[in-house]
Amino acid sequence: MTGTFVEVAAVPRPRAVVTAQRPALARRAVRALPPYLFLLPAVGALVVWTYRPLGAALNLSFFSWNLLPTTPKEYVGLDNYRRLIDLPELRNALWLTVAMTGALLLFTVVLPTVVALWTSALGGRGRAVYGALIFAPVLVPPVAGAALWQWMLDPRSGAVDRVLGHPINWIHEVRPAQIAIVVITGWHLLGFAVLVVAAGLSGIDDEYRAAALLDRASRWQITRWIVLPLLSPTLVFLALMTILMSGQLTFPLIDTLTQGGPDSQTTNVYYLLWEYGFQNFDTGFASAAGLLFFAAFGLVALALIRLSDRLTFHDS
């Protein structure tokens, strides 16, 4: 018997690869269109109401103009920006904005986290009642709230001073005025922030807590090592909203209660901008300020969004 060993043949590979033909360009374009069509109204509104005014402001920031249609605009180049940077009030207003925003974070991030953590064990009807109570101030219109507080903050006869048993001139003394603005804005926002944190908490899978309990972690360890890190994207979101919205949110209060006083010590950058634009009618100057603030807040927002992306842990 003669013979030899031969290898078994390998699985044959196709020699010529036929690639499926892509559909025609027009066909693909029609298929890709619907999402853009759905976006169109939103993009249109953004262009008309946000980007066009932004462009107009950019244009105005190079002119000197007093808002009167009969007065001609006078081109001044970068003069408005130069004046703005040299303005002594700007530094004060900037510092005040940072301080007020920082103080507000206490009401929109720190306090809501504490409240939500403490009440997360609450269930059923108790939860609904307490939720409604804490959310109620959110529904009060800012100007109405300001009027109400003005009345309550009245020196001597106001409810606040009577409760404190100690007359404080809330609106005409620097520190009390600043505190009043921050606390009233915080009172407005607290309910909303608690709701957001509670939603964030309920989004954290209960299994992690269960696992940590069995791993014999204490309540504080679970909060610090598990809950807070997993909640951090929510907290960054709240911080972002606070920083970006604090100007708009404090504005009606400042305008109603203190008009930026006493001695400009409640004048934040938004109020400053408004004073120059609509009280002094220095339109070009106000436009330049607006654009500068826009750029600065844009950078802050970008940094926070980056941070929030880094902190988001996708659940398996």
Added chain:
Amino acid sequence: MGRIELDGLTRKYGDVVAVDGIDLDIADGEFLVLLGPSGCGKSTLLRLVAGLIPPTGGRVLLDGEDITHAAPARRDLAMVFQSYALYPHLTVARNIGFPLRAARLPRAQVRRRVAEVADLLELGALLDRRPRELSGGQRQRVAVGRAIIRDPRAFLMDEPLSNLDARLRQSTRAQFRTLHERLGTTVLYVTHDQVEALSLATRIAMLDGGRLEQVGTPTEIFDQPASVFVAGFLGSPPMNLLPARLENLDGRVRVRADGIEADLRPGEPDGSVEGVEARDVVFGVRPEHLRLTDGTGRAGTPVLRGVVRAVENLGAEEVAQCAVGGETVQFRGARPLGLAPGQPVQLATAPDHIHLFDRGSGRRLVWRPHPARTAPATPRA
């Protein structure tokens, strides 16, 4: 120490009774496997023992102490969750070391223990990854690592191997066995995989619909299933179960059905079967206990006659599906069986390999000789 006693443990979800009056005594050092189909209450039972959900009835005792209402941390049990429950923001090393960090052990010691555990579970290369960067099997091993890094009173494991591939499953199974032999810690282990249960357990508790069907060693459960449910759950393919009738014929006990004829006590007729009454039964025989015959065996040898419908290749063995009467009988044997579809077959078995169950209750029937007479060689049915 880690003796766990369950005393009428019950958990209801509205109308659904997930765990229904479980009485179970798990000795210290035992490897008890809870086995049952999906939704039979295995995870719920484990969570009740862990203290993650309160029972609606009954008690849990740990080393004689009533811990029914004790906080999970006080029970000193370690659990592997079915969903792994790995902390998504922590690296593998931090996940595994979490219980030690929570216990405020020195950092160097935590690092050393984590390295040991990672070595044991072949996770060394993954220590800096986060859970979302791991495959299902790797996640499961991290979850196991987080449990075994501690020295708890007992381990609770909820399907810890379900996501591993066949090779890894086998090697991890072997690791569990050595680990259990080394540590001697009580393990309460949930699975729906019978191979895992049979190979790991010192005892198996079979669950169905929240109730205990049978508790026993793997051998007892496999060789003497207490009910039709247990018989039909174990084995691959599981036991053939066919409706049949038990008769007392000329002094012999005989099981008959369409295509089946089996004497349970072959040999000469004797008087010991006088008391046997005719009744409806379920006739059971495992596929591997059947063999081909040409019908010339001893008279009264249990025989099933049918027609081959299909033949399945399992690699080392083949399984033939045969139509016997109106039922399907599976027959497993070394490959090749030499059978083709359409071919008539006769399958023989030994009386010892026949299992009988009551048709109504589904419970196993056992032969009990009359106390007056002592009959020799009782069939195991």
